Amino acid sequence: MGKLSGKVxxxxxxxxxxxxxxxxxxxxxxxxxxxSDINGDGLAALCAELEAAGSPRATxxxxxLSQEAGADALLGATLAxxxxxxxxxxxxxxxVIRPFLEHTAExxxxxxxxxxxxTIWCTRAFLPGMIERKAGRVINIGADSVHTGTYSHAxxxxxKGGVHALVTxxxxxxxxxxxxxxxxxxxxxxxxDLQAMMSDDPEILAKYKMSVHPREVAKREIPSxxxxxxxxxxxxxxxxxxxxxxxxxxxxxxxxxxQWMM
Numbered sequence: 001m002g003k004l005s006g007k008v009x010x011x012x013x014x015x016x017x018x019x020x021x022x023x024x025x026x027x028x029x030x031x032x033x034x035x036s037d038i039n040g041d042g043l044a045a046l047c048a049e050l051e052a053a054g055s056p057r058a059t060x061x062x063x064x065l066s067q068e069a070g071a072d073a074l075l076g077a078t079l080a081x082x083x084x085x086x087x088x089x090x091x092x093x094x095x096v097i098r099p100f101l102e103h104t105a106e107x108x109x110x111x112x113x114x115x116x117x118x119t120i121w122c123t124r125a126f127l128p129g130m131i132e133r134k135a136g137r138v139i140n141i142g143a144d145s146v147h148t149g150t151y152s153h154a155x156x157x158x159x160k161g162g163v164h165a166l167v168t169x170x171x172x173x174x175x176x177x178x179x180x181x182x183x184x185x186x187x188x189x190x191x192x193d194l195q196a197m198m199s200d201d202p203e204i205l206a207k208y209k210m211s212v213h214p215r216e217v218a219k220r221e222i223p224s225x226x227x228x229x230x231x232x233x234x235x236x237x238x239x240x241x242x243x244x245x246x247x248x249x250x251x252x253x254x255x256x257x258x259q260w261m262m
Contacts, residue, residue: 003242005030008082010074012065012122013092015042017191018141018230022089023058024050025234026241031087032057034078038064057082065092066113071121075129084133087241088126090163091141092118100154108155115159119166127170127179134178137241140167141233142185144256164252171250180249182240187256188227224257 009026013019015037023035027050037043040062050058061077063070078085095111096103103111119140130136143160145153167181174181233255239245240253254261 002029002031003244004087004238007031007086007241008034008078008084009087009089009241010034010036010078010085010122010126011089011091012036012074012118013094013141015039015046017193018186018233019089019091020046021230021234022091022141022237024053025231025238026087026089027053027055027058029238029242031241032082033059034074034081034085035060036063036065036074036077037092038062065118065122067117068121068124071118071125074122075125078126079129084129085126086130086133086135087137087139088122088130089139089141089237089241090119090122092122093141093160095156095159097152097156099152103155111155112159112162115156116162116166119163123166123170127174130179131174131177136179137245138167138170138179138181139237139240140164140181140183141237142183142252144185144187144254144259146185147254148187148259167252168250175249180240180246182245182248182250183252184233184236184240185252185254185256186228186233187254187259191230221259226257228255228257 004026009031011019011023014023014035023033027033035043035046043060043062047058047060059081061074063073065071093115095115096107123138140163142164146157146161146164164183167183170181236255
């Protein structure tokens, strides 16, 4: 019996990476899940993994959540499978990272769509049910590059900055309804892509256009001298999703090894 036993969670962008780690942790804490991503094969594989690990109450729905219809369809699939949703984790993202003047109208649109619009549409879809039940958790996955800058991240930061700002307004507006809104804002996270970049193979470093090895970046910029593990992000999400975090609302929670502090 985990601390989320009896709860239902919807997790976006969960076919891989941080979203997959969050889904795995919330399932281990006892939550029933509906996971979503544009990658249906990845979702099916994760559901099979969760079922094999003893979490048979996981379902999936592949959709483009940057469109209102996709978010509405995800809500419909969640209600059909579980009858309600207590926890919404807006993790879908993955914008185009490049120098600002190298962006095109299309790459900027993709970056805003994948990060900000997915969060807006899913929150609008799931929030009314939480208000009706006078209980709910909405947790957005942000980015500490909003605070620290980071080269080639201006377009991405514009999107994630909106994801951060959204929760403060929502927390103020809906706190009296028993729904909380928070952002988990990681710094550098050891995702699959970053793990690949940790190679010493010059061809791999060239592929990712890395002029400085990630290990050197960690030593130079992060006081803990290491990147955050995906499971550490997932653990914090699980706390915010729990009843223990009922008074935590409208906050940006940095997870970054002391890379940035306020």
